[in-house]
Amino acid sequence: MKLYDYPRAPNPRRVRIFMAEKGLHIPLEQVDLASQAQFDADFARRNPTHTVPVLELDDGTCISESLAICRYLEVLHPEPALFGHSALEQAMVEMWSRRAELGGMIHAADVVRNTLPFFVDHALPGVDGGVPQIPALAERGMAGLQRFFEAFDQQLAEYEFVAGEHYSVADITTQVTIDFAGWCKIRVPETCQHLQRWHQAVSARPSAKA
Ligand SMILES: N[C@@H](CCC(=O)N[C@@H](CS)C(=O)NCC(=O)O)C(=O)O
Known part of the structure; x- marks a missing residue:
């Protein structure tokens, strides 16, 4: 098994954090997005959508989409459960x-x-x-991020983690989203103290370095 990866990109990072939380070590193969290696014929055979991450199994089967890869790994390595245990937990995580x-x-x-x-x-x-590039989309995105910060702040006022009492894959996507927005110097606003508290906590987990 190997994971096609690119260190700076947010979606492969979601899978790397997930693996770190599970204590999994899967060999990584870098696809250099800076030199457009995602469009090379070899990689296109593995993922015709030309994106990373891709998990290649030993029989050559390729799984793309970060959450599909995480779900596959969850079935193989159920603990710690990052998609929830009970029906209700799983629904909340989803x-x-x-x-x-x-x-x-x-x-x-x-x-x-x-x-x-x-x-x-x-x-x-x-x-x-x-x-x-369409500047109006960037503007719309900034407004969307403000709504996202506020909604998640409200949730985290009540719960320790995004989907409730347990750390889950929903925390991973939220963490990576906030760090990704930081590329454009967008930070969690001071008014969203619960979200700030949570972001500091997840950033201090060893998996945050993945
Ligand atoms: N929905 C996909 C998104 C994958 C994606 O957009 N990956 C980016 C890196 S974060 C990529 O490969 N970009 C290639 C490009 O920019 O052409 C997933 O969750 O894996």
């Missing part, structure tokens, strides 16, 4: 995971990819050029 992704990560990506010079003409992942 709910908050989707909120983190659709209400947070996508906005952070809109801001980063429509702002930073690195993404000029490459504003969508996995598309080989010809996708211009």
Whole structure:
């Protein structure tokens, strides 16, 4: 088994944090996004959407999409459970995971990819050029991130972790989203003290270095 990775990119980091929380060591193979290696024919055979992460199994089967990879690893290594135990816990993890992704990560990506010079003409992942940056999308993303910060702050006023009493994959997506937004110097506002408290706590976990 090996994981196709790129150290700076947020989505592979989600899987690396997940692996670190489970104590898993899977060999990494770097796909240099800076030199557009995601468009090489060899990698395209493994993932036609030209994105990382990809988990390649020993029989050559390739799994892409960060959460699909995490789910696969969860079944093989159920403890510690990062998708919840009971039916209710699993539903809560799913709910908050989707909120983190659709209400947070996508906005952070809109801001980063429509702002930073690195993404000029490459504003969508996995598309080989010809996708211009749209400043209005960055602006919309910033407003979306403010709503995300406030909603997650409210949740974390009541619970220790994003999906409730236990650390889960929803915490991982939320953490990576906040750090990704930091690429554009967007920080959790001072008014969101619960979210700040939580972010400091997850950033102090050894897995945060992954
Ligand atoms: N939904 C996918 C998103 C994967 C994705 O967008 N990966 C980025 C790195 S964070 C990528 O490979 N980008 C390639 C590019 O910019 O062309 C997942 O969860 O794995």
